[in-house]
Structure formats: structure tokens, C-alpha cells
Amino acid sequence: MTKGERPPSNAFSGVVQGSVVQAGSVGHVTIHQATPRHTVPSQLPAPSPSFTSRDDELAQLRQWLDTEPDGPLLVVVSGAGGVGKTTLALRWLHDARDRFPDGQLYVDLGAFAPTGPVEPEQVLEWFLLALGVPATTMPQGLAQREATYRSLTADRAVAVLLDNAYSAAQVRPLLPATSRSVVAVTSRWRLAGLRLNGARFIELDPMSVDDSMRMLDTIVGAERFTDEPGQAEELARLCGGMPIALSVVGARLSAYPHRSVSRELQSLRGADRLATLTVDESSVAAIFDVSYAELPILEQRTYRICALHPGSVFGLDVAAAAVGDTSDDIEDSLADLVDRNLIKEIADRRFRYHDLLLVHARQQVRGDEREPAVQRMIEWYLNQSVAADLVLRPTRRRVGPRFRARPDAGFTSQADALDWLTSERRNIMLAVQSAHEYGWDELTWEFCEALWGFYLYVRNYDDSLKVHALGIPAAIRCGDANAEAQLRAQLASALTNLRRYDEAIHECHLALRLADELHDEAIKAVVLGELAGAVGGTGDLTGALEHLTEVRQIRLRIGTERAAAQTQRRIGEVLVRLHRYDEAIVALREAADAMASLDRVQRGHALNSLGALYLRLDKLDEAVSPLTEALEIARELGSAHYVAGVEVALGDVAWARGDVAEARSNWSTAMSTYSASGDPKAADVAKRLERKSPPSTSET
Structure with missing residues (x-):
């Protein structure tokens, strides 16, 4: 042994795969890298034994697989946490294995892991190991690993499930190279950026009640519900169609076979439904909590505040009002929530929560946020309703303070205002109810006045009665006699149209007493006008004419020209019923001419009445012109009820001329409109449709 030479030793260190060759002296070494072994990984978790339904989604996935696209099939299954994304993907891939x-x-990309999402470089190491690349020759760095992965998959048909993905950027390096492969990605985000990679998308919604019941039957057994029929349906409904919730309930019922379904229902009906939906380590609330915690501050606020909306569907503008931020910022926040599948956009700028997410979002609301946010939403609906009413009936008398401010909601026409009121009808009704429940009396009765014009146009008497039942007591509690008188007159109008004349007359007398105490001629004219309609309905036409004559005199005296012209039309209509036809023609023509420059819609009403009078007098040619113009005006407005009224008259003209098909067509259309709104006029039209053949003279 020469100086400095170390003695031989059999010791070695480090990680060794394969054989160890020991030698005292090696002159030359050539290292050949190991060729990756061709292994067949089988990493997919087992499919869920409780998987049921999702037939449409599975059919779509199978269809895409059969089309053999140019490149690997990439499918993104997105949806809220717990909606069953992974379960669906596993079922599909196992069926096609x-x-x-x-x-x-398979890899869980850990979108919501405490340590953060898994980096693509790490995933590629796992995949390369599974595909046979030895650890000793593992490429270093994302680019090298991605290149090796693509090389190894170029000639292979593999299925890849990327579960719980965080972003498109996390997914792209993990796409195999061959067209024979398929990649399924599940995510709470929609991952729209993967469209650039040719991805197909399925947005998974909660299951229907029927499908949820089938899932419960699969987990628990249908016989469990035999003694308590109907219980499975309510269980399914309370689980909101979320498979995770159904699995929790099913597991609990299976674990406790003697527990009644009714007892389980009772626990779910409690105030904290999400806390109840927990078994072992599975918790619906925990899944939602993770999604909420990941949100930026404004998105968190938007998520919880919008959940206070009184209706199930809400728009962008009311959301901005509720959160107290600009529409642009809230639009971005809502888009983020949609992208994360925490809310769903069901139409342009129209959103809704899934049932259990709505429960969760409301639980996040802070104590000092609830009432102010609800009030902002209710006031937004009230201001919009006021603005719409100002467009619908710009000159009518009003008493509410909000009308003096004249809010502008950007309605460009009466039809535009009517469309908004119609589309938001349910939300407005719920806003009125919320104002009542919170004890905001002034808001409640102001809604009542703001909606009157809308109810006149659409003849929605059911809603009108409900709103007035809340609004009149609210006005009384406010001590506002002017408002009470106005609302009682409005209620009388609805009751008269429902032919409940005695009740209408009673409301008018109460309102007249208030008007006299107030010495207010304007409100007195309004009330007398409604009283005329009610007494006329009882058959007292002379009394009706006297009331209307007094109304017209008051309105001319106080200078309300449009209202006076409207009253002139009503006088003409009563004169028709009194068979004073010449006077009626004069009155109706005067009203129509006056309204030409004052109110196009009211001109349409006068023309409709004039055309009907000519029909009654068998002057068919003279009837057509005013009725045709009236129909044009009604269609411009977009009021189905007004259109129906003119269609009835035109049907009568067609019948008198012997054109049975045209008459029945007009009447049938009007009949559908009246029936849909519960208008008693439907019965009158039904009688017309029962006619067998045209008479020799016109019928009325």
C-alpha cells in the first residue's frame, strides 16, 4: 500500500437500486442510463357504490369519447364542492377502462390543500415513476419532465384523472401527447382557459329530487322508507341535490337502522342544517368553508350579502346596491363566484345559489350586515318601481315622497318599464313582504302606490290585493291619512275589477271620509272615480254617471287636463251602457282627441271604446279604424291585457262579418291572457267561443 492510499472497505452509502459492484481499482467506467420499463399503472380509485343517475352527463361523455378527436380528449367537469364531480369522472373512466x-x-391536484396546490413538476415526477422511469434517472425541471412525459405517452392509450384542479396552468403540462388518451379534469372552477386546449366542458348541477331519492334508495334501501311514505322526497329536498349531503344522510341512516326517517328529517329542518350534515370526517359545511376561505375580501362580502336577497334569482344591479359597491366591481366579483361554482349565472346578469350554498352563505353574514343590506335591496326595488311607474303613467297624482325625487332607472319607454316590472314581479312581491316583516312601514306603503300603475296594466289582482293588505295598515301606522286614502282608492279599483262591488264601495266611503278631512280635492276626485266604477258594476249607471261628472268638474277646476280627459272617456263608456249612443260617440271622440297629445295609451283606451260602440251600432267599417289603432298602441306598450281587450272587440267585428275563423282566433288569444291572470273577463270570452254561428246582427 503506497503512501496516501486508503485501505479497502466494504462500506457504501446513499440510495442504490440494483446490484452493488465492489472493486479495489476501476480503470474506466461507462454508464448507460436505464431504459424506462413499460409499466401499466392502474391508479384510479374505486368508483362509488352509491353512484346513481347522471345519465345525461354520462351519455355526453361517452359520445365525446366515441368521436375520437384529433388529440387527447380533454374534459373538464366543474361544479360546487360536493356535487359529485369526481364520482362522475370515476364512473365514466372505469366504464371505459x-x-x-x-x-x-390519477392525482389529487390539491386545489384546497393546506399546503397549497400541487405543482405540475411534482405531479410529472409521480406520473413518470408510474410509467416506469427510474428515480435515479428522473429528469430535473418542469420542461424536461414534461418532454419525457409526452414522449412516453405518445404511443400509449392512457386515461388521466386530474382531480381537484386549481387552474388551467396547473393542468396543461399534464396533458399526454397521443390522440388515444383521455384526460378528465375536475374542479370547483370552470377553468375556461382550457378551451384553448380544445377542452369539452360539463358543469355539474345538483341532482333532481327524483335522482336524489334514487341515490338514497341505493345507499339505504328503498324498504327503509316503506313505513314513512314521502319522507325520502323531503330528505332529498333538504339535501339540496348534493351527493355529499345525500351520502352523509344515507350513511347515518345505514349506521342506525332503528332510527326513524322522521327523526332524521327533524334534525335537518333545524336552524343549522349544514352542521347536521356531518358523519365521521365527511362534512358538507367543511367543504363549503374551504371554498369561502379562498375568496378575496370583496368576493367573500358579495357571496354572503347577496344570499340575503329575498328571491331565489337576483340581478347584477340589486347585488351592487346590496353590497354597496359599483356595478363593475360587483360584476367582476360575481363572475369570480360563478367561475368557482359558488353561484350560477342562469341568464345574462341573473344569478342564483344552489340550496345548500345559500344556507352556507347566509351563515357567513355578520350581525351588523344583515339589516342594512336587506334595506338597501328593498329600497333599490322600490326606487326602480317608482321610476318605472313614472314612465308608465307620467302625469297621474302621487303622494309618496320618493316620487318627488323622481329616480331615473334608465327606462326608455313604457314597454321597457313594463318589461322590467313583469320580469321582477316575484322579487318585488318578496321585497314588499320583507319590508313588512322588518317593520319598515313607509317602504311598505310606498311600494303599494308605486305598483298600482303596473297592476292596472297587467290586471294582476291577486298580487294587488296582497300588497294592499300590507300597505294600508302600514300607512295607518305611519299616521299618513293622504296615503291611506290613496291606497284605499287603489284597492277599490282592484275589487271592482274582481266584481266585488260591495267591498269596493266600502273602501271608497272610507277613503272619501279621509279626503273630506284633508280638504283634498285631488284625492277626492280619485276616490269618486273608483266609486263610479263600483256603483256602475252594481247596475247603478245613473249614479256612476253623476260621480264621473263631478270628478271631471273637479279635475277641470284644479287643472289636471289629462285626468279630465280620462274621465271623459269613462263618461262615454257609461253613456254607452245607458244607450245614449250619440252622446257617447261625442264623449269618446273628445277623449281620444285630447289624449293624442297627453297620453298615447289612454288614447288607445278611448279608441277601443269608440270602436266597440260602432260595433254595437253595427257600423262595422267605422269600427275597424279606431280598433286597429288601439291594437297598435296596446302592442307598443307590451301589455298583454290591453291587447286582449282590443282582440275581443276585433273578434266581435270579425264575427259580425261572418269570419268565424278570425273571430275565434282573436277570442282564443284573449281568453289565454285573461285566464292566466285570473281576470273574470275570461268567462265572458268563453261564452263567445261557445257560439255556433254568426248572428244576423252583432252581439255585445
Whole structure:
């Protein structure tokens, strides 16, 4: 042994795969890298034994698989946490596993892991190991690993499930190279950026009640519900169609076979339904909590505040009002929530929560946020309703303080205002109810006045009665006699149209007493006008004419020209019923001419009445012109009820001319409109439709 030479030793260190060759002296070494072994990974977790339904989604996935696209099939299954994304993907890939003889790869990308999402470089190491690359020759760096992965998958048919993805950037390096492969990605985000990679998308919604019941039957057994029929349906409904919730309930019922379904229902009906939906380590609330915690501050606020909306569907503008931020910022926040599948956009700028997410969002609301946010939403609906009413009936008398401010909601026409009121009808009704429940009396009765014009146009008497039942007591509690008188007159109008004349007359007398106490001629004219309609309905036409004559005199005296012209039309209509036809023609023509420059809609009403009078007088040619113009005006407005009224008259003209098909067509259309709104006029039209053949003279 020469100086400095170390003695031989059999010791070695480090990680060794394969044989160890020991030698005292090696002159030359050539290292050949190991060739990756062709292994067939089988990493997919087992499919859920409780998987049921999702037939449409599975059919779509199978269809895409059969089309054999140019490149690997990439499918993104997105949806809220717990909606069953992974379960669906696993079922599909297991059913198709024979088409992937080179194996299946699986990874949980950890979108919500405490340590953060898994980096693509790390995932590629796992995949390369599974595909046979030795650890000793593992490429270093994302680019090298991605290149090796693509090389190894170029000639293989593999299925890859990328579960719980965080972003499109996380997914792209993990796409195999061959067209024979398929990649399924599940995510709470929609991952729209993967469209650039040719992805197909399925947005998974909660299950229907029927499908939820089938899932419960699969987990628990249908016989469990035999003694308590109907219980499965309510269980399914309370689980909101979320498979995770159904699994929790099913597991609990299975674990406790003697627990009644009714007892389980009772616990779910409690105030904290989400806390109840927990078994072992599975918790619906925990899944939602993770999604909420990941949100930026404004998105968190938007998520919880919008959940206070009184209706199930809400728009962008009311959301901005509720949160107290600009529409642009809230639009971005809502888009983020949609992208994360925490809310769903069901139409342009129209959103809703899934049932259990709505429960969760409301639980996040802070104590000092609830009432102010609800009030902002209710006031937004009230201001919009006021603005719409100002467009619908710009000159009518009003008493509400909000009308003096004349809010502008950007309605460009009466039809535009009517469309908004119609589309938001349910939300407005719920806003009125919320104002009542919070004890905001002034808001409640102001809604009542703001909606009157809308109810006149659409003849929605059911809503009108409900709103007035809340609004009149609210006005009384406010001590506002002017408002009470106005609302009682409005209620009388609805009651008269429902042919409940005695009740209408009673309301008018109460309102007249208030008007006299107030010494207010304007409100007195309004009330007398409604009283005329009610007494006329009882058959007292002379009394009706006297009231209307007094109304017209008051309105001419106080200078309300449009209202006076409207009253002149009503006088003409009463004169028709009194068979004073010549006077009626004069009155109706005067009203129509006056309204030409004052109110196009009211001109349409006068023309409709004039045309009907000519029909009654068998002057069919003279009837057509005013009725045709009236129909044009009604269609411009977009009021189905007004259109129906003119269609009835035109149907009568067609019948008198012997055109049975035209008459029945007009009447049938009007009948559908009246029936849909509960208008008693439907019965009158039904009698017309029962006619067998045209008479020799016109019928009225």
C-alpha cells in the first residue's frame, strides 16, 4: 500500500437500486442510463357504490369519447364542492377502462390543500415513476419532465384523472401527447382557459329530487322508507341535490337502522342544517368553508350579502346596491363566484345559489350586515318601481315622497318599464313582504302606490290585493291619512275589477271620509272615480254617471287636463251602457282627441271604446279604424291585457262579418291572457267561443 492510499472497505452509502459492484481499482467506467420499463399503472380509485343517475352527463361523455378527436380528449367537469364531480369522472373512466390498455393515472391536484396546490413538476415526477422511469434517472425541471412525459405517452392509450384542479396552468403540462388518451379534469372552477386546449366542458348541477331519492334508495334501501311514505322526497329536498349531503344522510341512516326517517328529517329542518350534515370526517359545511376561505375580501362580502336577497334569482344591479359597491366591481366579483361554482349565472346578469350554498352563505353574514343590506335591496326595488311607474303613467297624482325625487332607472319607454316590472314581479312581491316583516312601514306603503300603475296594466289582482293588505295598515301606522286614502282608492279599483262591488264601495266611503278631512280635492276626485266604477258594476249607471261628472268638474277646476280627459272617456263608456249612443260617440271622440297629445295609451283606451260602440251600432267599417289603432298602441306598450281587450272587440267585428275563423282566433288569444291572470273577463270570452254561428246582427 503506497503512501496516501486508503485501505479497502466494504462500506457504501446513499440510495442504490440494483446490484452493488465492489472493486479495489476501476480503470474506466461507462454508464448507460436505464431504459424506462413499460409499466401499466392502474391508479384510479374505486368508483362509488352509491353512484346513481347522471345519465345525461354520462351519455355526453361517452359520445365525446366515441368521436375520437384529433388529440387527447380533454374534459373538464366543474361544479360546487360536493356535487359529485369526481364520482362522475370515476364512473365514466372505469366504464371505459378497456379502451386504455396502457393504464390509468390519477392525482389529487390539491386545489384546497393546506399546503397549497400541487405543482405540475411534482405531479410529472409521480406520473413518470408510474410509467416506469427510474428515480435515479428522473429528469430535473418542469420542461424536461414534461418532454419525457409526452414522449412516453405518445404511443400509449392512457386515461388521466386530474382531480381537484386549481387552474388551467396547473393542468396543461399534464396533458399526454397521443390522440388515444383521455384526460378528465375536475374542479370547483370552470377553468375556461382550457378551451384553448380544445377542452369539452360539463358543469355539474345538483341532482333532481327524483335522482336524489334514487341515490338514497341505493345507499339505504328503498324498504327503509316503506313505513314513512314521502319522507325520502323531503330528505332529498333538504339535501339540496348534493351527493355529499345525500351520502352523509344515507350513511347515518345505514349506521342506525332503528332510527326513524322522521327523526332524521327533524334534525335537518333545524336552524343549522349544514352542521347536521356531518358523519365521521365527511362534512358538507367543511367543504363549503374551504371554498369561502379562498375568496378575496370583496368576493367573500358579495357571496354572503347577496344570499340575503329575498328571491331565489337576483340581478347584477340589486347585488351592487346590496353590497354597496359599483356595478363593475360587483360584476367582476360575481363572475369570480360563478367561475368557482359558488353561484350560477342562469341568464345574462341573473344569478342564483344552489340550496345548500345559500344556507352556507347566509351563515357567513355578520350581525351588523344583515339589516342594512336587506334595506338597501328593498329600497333599490322600490326606487326602480317608482321610476318605472313614472314612465308608465307620467302625469297621474302621487303622494309618496320618493316620487318627488323622481329616480331615473334608465327606462326608455313604457314597454321597457313594463318589461322590467313583469320580469321582477316575484322579487318585488318578496321585497314588499320583507319590508313588512322588518317593520319598515313607509317602504311598505310606498311600494303599494308605486305598483298600482303596473297592476292596472297587467290586471294582476291577486298580487294587488296582497300588497294592499300590507300597505294600508302600514300607512295607518305611519299616521299618513293622504296615503291611506290613496291606497284605499287603489284597492277599490282592484275589487271592482274582481266584481266585488260591495267591498269596493266600502273602501271608497272610507277613503272619501279621509279626503273630506284633508280638504283634498285631488284625492277626492280619485276616490269618486273608483266609486263610479263600483256603483256602475252594481247596475247603478245613473249614479256612476253623476260621480264621473263631478270628478271631471273637479279635475277641470284644479287643472289636471289629462285626468279630465280620462274621465271623459269613462263618461262615454257609461253613456254607452245607458244607450245614449250619440252622446257617447261625442264623449269618446273628445277623449281620444285630447289624449293624442297627453297620453298615447289612454288614447288607445278611448279608441277601443269608440270602436266597440260602432260595433254595437253595427257600423262595422267605422269600427275597424279606431280598433286597429288601439291594437297598435296596446302592442307598443307590451301589455298583454290591453291587447286582449282590443282582440275581443276585433273578434266581435270579425264575427259580425261572418269570419268565424278570425273571430275565434282573436277570442282564443284573449281568453289565454285573461285566464292566466285570473281576470273574470275570461268567462265572458268563453261564452263567445261557445257560439255556433254568426248572428244576423252583432252581439255585445
